[in-house]
Amino acid sequence: MDFGLTDDQRDIQRTARDLLGERAKPERVRAHAESRRMDSELWRELCELGWPGIAIAEEHGGGGLGSIELGILCEELGRSLAPVPFLPSAMAAAVIEHGGSSEQCERFLPGLASGETIGALGSAVDGVADFVVGAGEAQLLVLVEDDGSARVVSAQEADVGPLASIDPTRSAARVELSSADAGEELADGCVGLGRALVAVSSELVGVCDRALAMTVDYVKERKQFGVPVGSYQAVSHRCAQMLLDTEKARSTAAFAAWTADADPGSLAEAAAMAKAAASEAGREVTAAAIQMHGGIGFTWEADVHWLYKRAQIDAVLLGGAGRHRARLASILADRVSADATA
């Protein structure tokens, strides 16, 4: 039993944090967000480093690492809010790799692994996905339906209507298949969805972690009535609550990432748990961050709002906390009836 990262995983984490600390500074993120542009230069650099393919099998041009390593990168990107289409593309790749036939994998994955192709993943009802993040720049779209099927289409085979989401660090669009038989079905449907949920949950952990760190720094510095506001328990206890929420999200996301590779049969439950915890934490922690910053937190310049906006989008991505708790409830119900018949 060991909850820690391996030395190699720690290296990936440190390298990613250093790189993004350098290349995705807040002012650069803000500049891209304000002009609603992805950071193409940074994206090229990440592609050269092999980031998009980190969890894709080597035979398909990827790095051959697992969900834990993918989660590490997602968390660091969440922390920095770097305006690159990493998460949408990695989620699309995960669903293709684990639900696609070997022929489909061979056709789609090398491009996604190298970053030459940008992917995006969305939940759809009868071929219509109301809100697909990253669809603005994606060439390849994966739409998963409630019945467990998944369809891959090129952007040309769909009507992609850009949306001005509240989070301009990432594009979003409404996607509608141009015809019912556009693109192709993935052979095994959306079995890879659990891994996509782990990825977005990990990103939310990074968002929470940064929001908490910014808040702690601020309340130590900001003085009112002659003392740092962080010395008041009304403030410090809210910060403690932010940590508790973040750690719940972190531990369940780590567990789900481990489950994805070591015990895939339990991934559906672990991923639902991770997304439920991360969605709640994302909303709570970033909202608390604004509140604990006081008036300054409500200003455009303070940068806390970018975290809040990203958390809002991620929280509903592939289903919010309520939907994942409903999924857990049905897993629990199945278990009770299995016990009853056993």
Added chain:
Amino acid sequence: MDLTFSPKEIAFRDELRAGLADNQPDAEPSDGGEDAHYTWRRDWQRRLYDAGWAAPAWPTEYGGRGASLTESAIYFEEIGRARVPMAANVLGLLLGGPTLMVWGTDEQKERYLPPILSAEEIWCQGFSEPDAGSDLASLKTRAVKDGEEWVVTGQKVWTSGAQYSKWCMLVARSDNEAAKHKGLTYFLMDMEQDAVQVRPLRQITGEAEFNELFIEEARIPDANVVGGVGNGWKVALTTLMNERAGLGFALQIRLRQLLDDLIAKAAERGVLEQFGDALAELHVRCESIRLLAWKGLTDVERYGQPGPEGSLVKWLWSDTNQRLTQLAVDIVGPEALTSGESWSYELLRARGNTIEGGTTEVLKNIVAERVLGLPRLKVAT
């Protein structure tokens, strides 16, 4: 990251499971009150002792198995899973013994450890006082040197098992002049003397798990000082650190079982779907507690000391148990509010969870100051 047990740990678990299958406690007494309950738990500890399972975390030289931290956690998980009671001398086994192993002299270890293990001598904990709860270091019980002895006078509260105890881990003020934390000394006080009076403290469940101690010129030989005169605060912290380490795993499993019982109850009453969201949230919390507890253990194995992060586990556990027992009233219905029904007991007992072993408010302070590094509000000392 590897969340599986090693072959050695699995062997430990299997041996323990077999041991627990071969050695069952007697049926829980339905009458006879506290005394019968205590006797039942003492007999159970003796059975565990004979089978070599009373305190696997103790080093082999003191009669334990030298179990690793992970194995020790497995032990408490399995004790919880087997739904067997806690050993009668839980405070001696988990707190007193380990404290002596760190701070005791060779003579003290030799004299006191064996009867803790065999339940021949029960231990209790005399820390809290009516005016010293969360602010423990402000305690007022006095210890005055008189020749080779100390004369102790004062009052203690929340002393569980005092009426059955031979020894009390007592922290008293031995130096009135010294700074608050520096004037304290840790003693082993013989409970079998007229100068120590035990009065049961009836709690909101109606039973009396705890007692008040009235101490009027009790005598403690100098040889019963643990860790040196004036060093009581440090020794007490060792005891308190141990309090949170092991017990957490047993509590976590107990919570899991209560949740499983509640889910089964909801299914039985056909309201599983209606309460699905709330039950799923409790499921997520239970799993988080389990994961955070294991994560804390990894940290101890990697960095030595348990970190202040343990406060998060206790905070989340106590809050979740309160939510769970409250939800049970809605799922089970009004019968959960009738005396003698187990859900009504759980509901009332859970109110103590956010107070005992560090109130949630103090835990938040610990998290804010020691994990997040926030400044501490200046208060009068």
